[in-house]
Amino acid sequence: MAAYTLLRPRRGLSLLCIIATLSFGVIFMLWYGMNSDRDYIHPILTQLIPAGHCACQTSTTFQCSTCLSCPETGLQHDDTAPGWTFEYARDGRNEALDQQQCKAAFPGLFEDIARGGKFWSQHGGLSTAELDTIPVQLGMARAFISNGELYVVAARSKGEDHRRKILGTLSSIHRALAADPERASRRDIEFVFSVEDKVEDVTNPDWPVWVFSRTPNEEGVWLMPDFSFWAWDNPNNYIGPYDQVVDRIRRLDIPWAEKKPQLVWRGKPSFAPKLRRALIEAARGKPWGDVKQVDWSTGENVLKMEDHCHYMFIAHVEGRSYSASLKYRQACNSVIVAHKLQFIQHHHYLLVADGPNQNYVEVERDFSDLADKIEPLVNDTERARLIANNSVTTFRERYLTSAAKACYWRSLLDGYAGVWNSTVEQWSESTQRERGLRYESFVLLETPKMFQFDAAATQAWQG
Template sequence: MLAWFVMTKIDLSPNRLLHVRNDLGLFNIINLTDCYDIVKPFFNFVCNNKSFNYRQLSIQSDQHICYQLYSKTKKLNLFSRIHNDLEPFKNRKILLKDIENISNSCVSCHHIQIIQNKLYIVPRSTASNYETRSRSIKLLIKHMMDTFSDIPDLDLFFDVGDVVELPKGFNDVLFNVPIFAFTKSNTKKIGLRPDAIVLMPCFTLWGWPEARAGRWSKVFQSILNASRQIDYEKRIPKLFWRGGDMWKRTWYINTAKQYRNTTDIAAMNWVRTIVDVSLSVSNTYATLEQHCNYKHLLHLEGNTYSSRLKYLLLCGSSVVYDPVERWEEYWYHLLKNGKNVIFVERINNEIAFNKTFQFLQNHENVTKEIGKQGQQLVQNYLNEHAVSCYWRNLLHEYTKLFEYKPTLHPNAIYIDDFILSNIP
């Protein structure tokens, strides 16, 4: 069953089309928060009033609602990354021996199965369990499967590290089975070769309690609300950044001391515990919502990628991004320089850095529009519904590689039992 609808007209005719009342005209996903009487749970997107207009939404494969909302009707294609990532495997067919091979080769990987549209976890003592990342990915997949009931049987292996690191000698191997991960770089030679990796949604799209970011769906709305409290013109005209100090960021932190009138850039020292995160330099701390007080926000890579970019874009401020090593998440192909983000390559280049400031200060109308478009990008393509659609379509394309019929692992644990257990 695709969904349970309230206050809608559902046509159960053989062509399996859903006719949903919609008074919005051309559908815009960012109007979600303006709805009062809403259909649920798929996808809380139709406002109900006196209008009797209907939108026809097909749930057949090539006209699936996910494609209608996030691909065919948009100039930017959310799902093109899926095809690009799976391209190296299109002439490879996954056999049972390949599953056994990847299981032995990626000792840090987590193993999940979907059998008869039920999600199972295969416990592995060697799997990496840094923070709550692995549990968040499993819950993201469960969330998707609570909506969609058409996921084919599969075996899947994912890694939750900042870098996928296999035992010595395996990083240069293109296995028949891709490994799913958060990020990869086509320019940085570290860890598993990038064409062996398929990008999946980041764990923070479920939640990141260790960094006080909380549940994505709540912080998503909280940042949007904060952005609406202050007009762009009234925001502080400085380039703002907070984060941990590391080599990719040190130059900016030091250089900003010479630009105190136009920047507010400072490092924070994180002290992590199992249940909390404290800040040893508390006077520099700023909540994600407080970032929206600034016209311009700086985004810098971390050890590899930094998951902060989506939070910054939600503010509607113009985001300046230096992709030092070009680590990407699955949605970065939607970023367009000068449209929804400002790309710079300024590290160790103070002259170019100064030119960036001149642009920010002298083109407020342009930077305001860039901020608006960046915010809409996240609203459109990184809301929970779009994330579920990405998972659904990714798994459908992935299972086309299978030439064997997956069967339930003898140690597999059903997802509901897993959630109630203390298994990471």
């Protein structure tokens, strides 16, 4: 009996050790599955790893009133601009289109602005009081427009990435203002924007913050074009201004008949392991599949942006949130293959998944129907070519042009002004100084001064 009593704690301790070892093993495998960028991990592990930032069972469905597949497509020949129609070669770089020309040229582009205006109209509009409740966190800025000029009130940057994105956003707004035919009569407004990937990273979806992307239930925010329309440069790859990338792609693209009848994708699986590994496995071993992970440190499997255009099919996958690379892929005369998207960007309303205007191929978020969607197009490349041509006509040559971007920015300013109920004061009575620093002066600040910028402090220092 004594011997049995002595053995029981040892057996219990052994059992605890086994449970702890198994638990550690499971945790390690899950961690490895979520953070590894190796080409292959066992499919069972792919199924076990959590979705993380990617809510893989949700996606966005658009119910728009003026998108390409709706009867209102005829607005492209709007009576408000009689005798004038958009011509890519002539108008694509014209950032000075007037309001009526913008409406005639880009029906469906302003859907989210109309949605935001309706939302805030139903909630009593916007005022300085609402903005004052919004903390300007790292990756955010507060600015206003007065007498057609752009002023910066505050900006917070964690590092160079934030600083560049804030500068790119402000520069895009300034350019749209500078080309505005109605600039002198533009109404004063004040606003807050975020350059973080996700709304929830820094702010509340019920606040009227301008953001690069949103999910369907984030109704309080307003969509703006992402920073990389201005320019994008990261430590591993120089990309440059968007229109310059498009020019380079157009020069280096090859005829449709010479493109590889394959689906290409390059990326880091760890950015969204559940999604991206599903794509890798769905294409593995398929004759039409050229889907590989990249290693930026060694350059393994890295493809230049323009080299993607040498394939008939280009896969698009979201990362931890939206993926800014979609517009670069849409610059190619190729078929974009994308899973059901969870995050909405300002131009996503123009995506058409079927019918005569189809401009991309939509698959399930787990890529379970990828082969079913791709193989008929590989066998019928003429049908695929029509989808690719629709993509070019819709996006590269219309809705992603410099003209469209400027029109969108000015429409955003107008839509926001429609629910703005406050005046904008340039002068602060409490500090006896100007409330904001003009954009032209802000861009000349030394980099460290931009990281934690406050206009009142800067004006005091200048005084």
